Amino acid sequence: MATILGDDIDILAKAKRALDGDYTPGDDEEYMSAKQLDYFRVLLLEWKKAILSAAETTLQSLQDGPIREADLNDRASSETDWGIELRTRDRQRKLIAKIDSALRRLDEGEYGWCEVTGEPIGINRLIARPIATMTVEAQQAHERREKISRDD
Structure with missing residues (x-):
């Protein structure tokens, strides 16, 4: 089995490959131009589709029947x-909510703009x-504040 983070990265890479054309947003364009917004919309929709497909495969495997290994170690x-x-799929279920939120933005x-500072997030970060x-x-500031509040 792939690692949880690795699985998310693989699914995102699969979504990027599914995009039509050779277009990739760049810093030399107007920030959040119509072409960039279309690119990210398609990317987010493809990513969501790939996650749902992986979840369906997992669900189908679960429905095919219980684990029937004779050896207790193999069964464990x-x-x-x-x-x-299942934990990976639960994590991806939460990721779908974030994708839906990005589609709403x-x-x-509002997509591409920092919710804290209002500054551009940056094309490379969004890719x-x-x-x-x-x-x-x-x-980073948010994570530092979280760490400090956890440590108290």
């Missing part, structure tokens, strides 16, 4: 693998993490 290993798979004209809602600096 299979149950552990299924537990990891696209519709409202790497299309659901990003903050600039790198704002995200």
